[in-house]
Amino acid sequence: MIKVLLLGIGRWGSNHLRVLSSLPVELFVSDIHKEHLSAALTIGIPATHLSTNPLEFASRVDAAVVVTPAQSHFDLCQKFLESGRDVFVEKPITLQSSQAKILAEMADQYKRILQVGHIFRFDPASRWLHDSIEQKIFGHVKILRGNFSGFKRPRNDTGVTFADAIHFVDLFNYFMDRPPVRVTAIMKDFMGTGREDESYLSLDYEGDHGVTLATVISGYYSPGKFREVTVIGSELSAVCDYNVAQYKVRTFENKHVKSGNDFKAVEGAMRQLEFAPEEPLLAELRTFINSVQTRQPPLADGWAGYEAVRVIEAATKSAQTGQTIALE
Numbered sequence: 001m002i003k004v005l006l007l008g009i010g011r012w013g014s015n016h017l018r019v020l021s022s023l024p025v026e027l028f029v030s031d032i033h034k035e036h037l038s039a040a041l042t043i044g045i046p047a048t049h050l051s052t053n054p055l056e057f058a059s060r061v062d063a064a065v066v067v068t069p070a071q072s073h074f075d076l077c078q079k080f081l082e083s084g085r086d087v088f089v090e091k092p093i094t095l096q097s098s099q100a101k102i103l104a105e106m107a108d109q110y111k112r113i114l115q116v117g118h119i120f121r122f123d124p125a126s127r128w129l130h131d132s133i134e135q136k137i138f139g140h141v142k143i144l145r146g147n148f149s150g151f152k153r154p155r156n157d158t159g160v161t162f163a164d165a166i167h168f169v170d171l172f173n174y175f176m177d178r179p180p181v182r183v184t185a186i187m188k189d190f191m192g193t194g195r196e197d198e199s200y201l202s203l204d205y206e207g208d209h210g211v212t213l214a215t216v217i218s219g220y221y222s223p224g225k226f227r228e229v230t231v232i233g234s235e236l237s238a239v240c241d242y243n244v245a246q247y248k249v250r251t252f253e254n255k256h257v258k259s260g261n262d263f264k265a266v267e268g269a270m271r272q273l274e275f276a277p278e279e280p281l282l283a284e285l286r287t288f289i290n291s292v293q294t295r296q297p298p299l300a301d302g303w304a305g306y307e308a309v310r311v312i313e314a315a316t317k318s319a320q321t322g323q324t325i326a327l328e
Contacts, residue, residue: 137235
């Protein structure tokens with residue numbers, strides 16, 4: 001049984017605590033807020049496995065799961081990788097791509113597992129969409145659209161682009177198997193916090209059939225809760241609603257057919273696809289534990305985290321300058 005240290009049991013870390021406590025690991029928990037540790041005590045984690053010092057158990061564990069504020073990710077991940085531990089870190093891997101690159105290179109150098117919490121990759125619907133794109137079932141993918149928005153409390157460590165839009169940025173990188181070549185963005189800070197709370201991203205992916213246009217909307221204002229992705233291809237289109245537990249994906253055999261000098265919109269068959277319900281957080285943490293044990297590379301490694309941060313950096317620069325930013 002491997003020994004895992006969970007760092008941070010705040011709002012999202014409490015979900016990690018619930019899932020990790022259900023897996024076959026010996027769990028240690030650290031949080032700088034002593035009052036947070038009571039949640040670990042109540043589910044049976046012994047007091048000897050709890051600490052307010054994030055490094056106290058570093059020499060006793062095989063792996064660390066970092067679910068702390070984004071500003072702390074780089075230092076914590078660096079320390080644990082240097083000490084020879086495998087690391088799972090919640091997204092974003094860091095707030096700077098230069099730091100993300102250092103961590104990805106360290107994981108390669110020390111032959112450590114470094115997995116980033118890009119959770120949407122682990123949804124069965126995402127895997128179906130990825131495989132279908134790869135197998136050309138959609139034909140040439142023309143457009144990707146993502147809406148990750150809804151009325152909720154804003155985070156206080158990052159703006160909404162790092163907090164929410166990055167989910168679908170990484171997902172589109174996963175679908176296309178590459179990062180975009182150009183990024184254009186508009187961001188607004190309506191609350192006056194110094195962090196954007198509404199964000200619009202346009203990403204250009206280049207491939208064998210030209211450019212695939214991707215857009216990602218995120219924000220804290222829209223009534224409701226939207227977690228929706230649309231894939232529009234030359235042969236098939238699909239809408240995936242991640243809010244739905246089982247029937248997430250609908251496919252459409254719609255096509256525009258040329259008729260003389262005009263085009264006709266021909267609606268084809270619609271299918272609704274069923275996926276066995278699976279909690280993505282459980283799937284990704286189970287994958288991390290498996291990678292620690294087998295040394296198999298994770299689905300979302302340090303380099304995936306790096307590419308996602310690189311896109312968000314370019315988007316921030318675009319919003320500040322009003323220009324399209326090319327990614328080298």
